[in-house]
Amino acid sequence: MTGPLLDIRDLVTEFRTEAGLLRAVKGVDLTIARGETLALVGESGSGKSVTSLSAMRLIPDRVGRIAGGEILFQGRDGRVRDLAQLDQRAMSDLRGSEIAMIFQEPMTSLNPAHRIGAQIAEAARLHEGLSAKAARARAIEMLRLVEIPEPERRAEAYPHQLSGGMRQRVMIASALVCNPSLLIADEPTTALDSTVQLQILVLLKRLQEEFRMGILFITHNLGVVAEIADRVAVMYGGRIVEDAPVDRILEAPRHPYTKGLLGSVPRTDHAARASGQRERLVQIPGSMVDPLRPPPGCDFEPRCAWSGPACRAAVPPLEATGPEGHARCIRWKEIA
Amino acid sequence: MSFSFLIRRILGAIPLLFGISLVLFTIIHLAPGGPLDVYADNPSVSPEALEQIREAFGLDRPVPVQYVLWLRSMLVGDWGLSIRTGRPVLDEILTRLGPTMQLGGISMLLSFLVAVPLGIISAARRGSRTDSTVTLAAFAGISLPVFWSALLLQLVFSVWLGWLPSAGMKSIGDGSVSDRLLHLILPVTVLSLATIASWSRYIRSGMVDVLSQDYIRTAYAKGRREGSVILRHALRNAMIPAVTVIAIDFVTIISGAVITETVFAWPGIGRLFVESMNGRDYPMLMGLMMMGSVGVVAANIIADIVYATLDPRIRHG
Numbered sequence: 155m156t157g158p159l160l161d162i163r164d165l166v167t168e169f170r171t172e173a174g175l176l177r178a179v180k181g182v183d184l185t186i187a188r189g190e191t192l193a194l195v196g197e198s199g200s201g202k203s204v205t206s207l208s209a210m211r212l213i214p215d216r217v218g219r220i221a222g223g224e225i226l227f228q229g230r231d232g233r234v235r236d237l238a239q240l241d242q243r244a245m246s247d248l249r250g251s252e253i254a255m256i257f258q259e260p261m262t263s264l265n266p267a268h269r270i271g272a273q274i275a276e277a278a279r280l281h282e283g284l285s286a287k288a289a290r291a292r293a294i295e296m297l298r299l300v301e302i303p304e305p306e307r308r309a310e311a312y313p314h315q316l317s318g319g320m321r322q323r324v325m326i327a328s329a330l331v332c333n334p335s336l337l338i339a340d341e342p343t344t345a346l347d348s349t350v351q352l353q354i355l356v357l358l359k360r361l362q363e364e365f366r367m368g369i370l371f372i373t374h375n376l377g378v379v380a381e382i383a384d385r386v387a388v389m390y391g392g393r394i395v396e397d398a399p400v401d402r403i404l405e406a407p408r409h410p411y412t413k414g415l416l417g418s419v420p421r422t423d424h425a426a427r428a429s430g431q432r433e434r435l436v437q438i439p440g441s442m443v444d445p446l447r448p449p450p451g452c453d454f455e456p457r458c459a460w461s462g463p464a465c466r467a468a469v470p471p472l473e474a475t476g477p478e479g480h481a482r483c484i485r486w487k488e489i490a
Numbered sequence: 491m492s493f494s495f496l497i498r499r500i501l502g503a504i505p506l507l508f509g510i511s512l513v514l515f516t517i518i519h520l521a522p523g524g525p526l527d528v529y530a531d532n533p534s535v536s537p538e539a540l541e542q543i544r545e546a547f548g549l550d551r552p553v554p555v556q557y558v559l560w561l562r563s564m565l566v567g568d569w570g571l572s573i574r575t576g577r578p579v580l581d582e583i584l585t586r587l588g589p590t591m592q593l594g595g596i597s598m599l600l601s602f603l604v605a606v607p608l609g610i611i612s613a614a615r616r617g618s619r620t621d622s623t624v625t626l627a628a629f630a631g632i633s634l635p636v637f638w639s640a641l642l643l644q645l646v647f648s649v650w651l652g653w654l655p656s657a658g659m660k661s662i663g664d665g666s667v668s669d670r671l672l673h674l675i676l677p678v679t680v681l682s683l684a685t686i687a688s689w690s691r692y693i694r695s696g697m698v699d700v701l702s703q704d705y706i707r708t709a710y711a712k713g714r715r716e717g718s719v720i721l722r723h724a725l726r727n728a729m730i731p732a733v734t735v736i737a738i739d740f741v742t743i744i745s746g747a748v749i750t751e752t753v754f755a756w757p758g759i760g761r762l763f764v765e766s767m768n769g770r771d772y773p774m775l776m777g778l779m780m781m782g783s784v785g786v787v788a789a790n791i792i793a794d795i796v797y798a799t800l801d802p803r804i805r806h807g
């Protein structure tokens with residue numbers, strides 16, 4: 155099969171709020187190839203979750219809608235479908251089988267009233283019509299795969315009997331049970347402490363190689379990105395402001411916002427941990443743009459050290475910064 | 491929740507019930523008037539005869555002594571004699587229990603079957619026109635006084651339209667199943683309306699809470715459709731807050747739907763209570779109220795057991 159696995163074009167997502175129409179995603183383009191990991195990075199409130207929930211079509215009509223753009227997904231059958239246009243029935247056939255998702259909060263994302271084993275095998279029972287017995291065996295196999303000790307016993311446990319790290323492993327197991335070609339992981343390690351974070355990242359990386367799936371990995375922590383990503387897209391105020399291969403982003407950021415994020419990477423190295431100052435952040439001054447009242451020009455301009463009058467005039471276009479990178483900044487050449 | 495916890499709950503209820511009985515006994519004896527007042531103006535009952543009755547029922551003893559005597563016989567299963575009818579309290583209660591169970595049981599079942607779907611639909615379509623309609627109807631149902639809706643339905647369907655019997659359990663000389671069912675329609679409707687209204691609100695709020703939980707989103711992400719998300723993932727957790735309310739309401743109705751039974755001349759516990767109240771029939775009132783109290787205490791314990799079945803976090807501590 156050729157062509158990208160997921161190709162999001164000019165996605166616009168809006169919410170109806172009491173204060174008016176809130177445009178949380180304002181024309182996002184993203185592509186993920188088979189077996190590739192794209193990290194979507196940005197501060198809290200930049201629109202990462204809304205982008206991923208749009209791709210999963212998990213935004214209830216009551217709350218908001220996809221107002222424009224295409225979400226092209228190439229299925230196992232080779233056909234390319236626009237998920238933005240798919241009806242809920244067809245979409246629920248893809249969810250859990252070809253596209254899976256894991257969430258930030260392993261504490262609350264599992265149903266407290268259901269056994270671990272049943273929750274892991276749920277998608278397989280649903281999509282593959284597995285019998286209760288086969289489902290149990292599959293659940294145990296998946297528990298083993300995500301390296302949970304005593305899988306037979308754990309399958310019978312309830313979520314409250316497991317630690318946060320264990321629960322996130324269970325979430326991963328339940329997402330991968332149907333061997334999806336795309337995994338969307340929305341800050342899967344953010345709620346975990348740093349040693350567990352690293353274990354989960356290593357596990358995801360191993361499973362990706364085994365399953366050859368594409369991953370959209372969402373994080374606000376650039377430190378995590380180096381561990382797992384092939385390419386990085388940086389998001390701010392509902393737009394992609396820079397994208398490039400991971401090394402290029404980390405070594406030579408072209409957008410002032412990316413630069414700012416790199417300056418605020420939490421220090422998780424041994425020296426920092428030993429001295430007890432684990433999260434010494436250099437925050438970007440100012441705060442996230444108010445999505446209800448965006449500035450007329452560049453969203454980042456009010457917080458930007460490089461800003462000038464031209465930045466306030468119009469939203470800057472996404473310009474090619476090399477063979478594989480783009481930046482949404484009219485002065486990107488000066489920033490290198 | 492363990493077996494020993496259950497035992498402790500039951501043992502804990504015993505002093506509670508003693509306390510309740512003491513308070514109830516005091517209150518009914520504080521109420522003005524007494525069981526023999528009905529005879530006071532009756533010329534055929536001589537003062538000597540009255541004195542004899544008073545002694546026979548122990549009414550001449552001080553109230554604390556009466557309480558101790560009542561308690562002592564209650565502990566060995568003797569509920570005493572009704573002052574009004576002279577028959578054993580327990581027999582009287584048991585004959586009235588059947589009609590009340592019939593009326594209450596059918597009403598509870600109907601309420602449950604209607605309130606649960608209403609609450610679910612209302613929650614799943616919150617903010618929609620359906621939701622506002624259900625909400626409005628529920629508040630109307632909760633705020634309408636039962637005696638008013640009972641009299642209104644009686645007026646419309648029995649007096650004006652003549653479709654349904656206005657009172658009693660069966661027609662004189664009839665008693666076929668269809669006749670009995672016809673007699674049930676109005677009282678069951680009245681009793682269910684208020685219950686449906688209140689239960690559907692509890693189910694709706696529990697459901698709204700649960701539907702916004704992260705694990706519901708997880709269920710959708712696995713490919714479940716709305717119906718099965720609600721039935722398999724939401725309903726059980728959404729029922730938890732409604733459990734106590736349902737259990738207590740059940741007992742309240744079984745221990746006497748006083749107004750409904752009175753308006754529809756239903757020969758049940760509720761009407762027995764009103765009759766006994768009017769006659770200041772102390773042993774009967776104590777029997778009825780203690781039965782209600784034991785019921786409420788038992789309902790709470792049952793609710794705890796149901797909680798534990800619904801929620802593994804309680805079950806496995």
Ligand SMILES: Nc1ncnc2c1ncn2[C@@H]1O[C@H](COP(=O)(O)OP(=O)(O)O)[C@@H](O)[C@H]1O
Nearest residue numbers: 169178197198199200201202203204205217445
């Ligand atoms: N259900 C919602 N209703 C209204 N606004 C929302 C909703 N979900 C997200 N938003 C808004 O969309 C913007 C982007 O949010 P989100 O995608 O969650 O950010 P991120 O995941 O990058 O932290 C925020 O301004 C947030 O307030």
Ligand SMILES: [Mg+2]
Nearest residue numbers: 202203340341
């Ligand atoms: Mg988020």
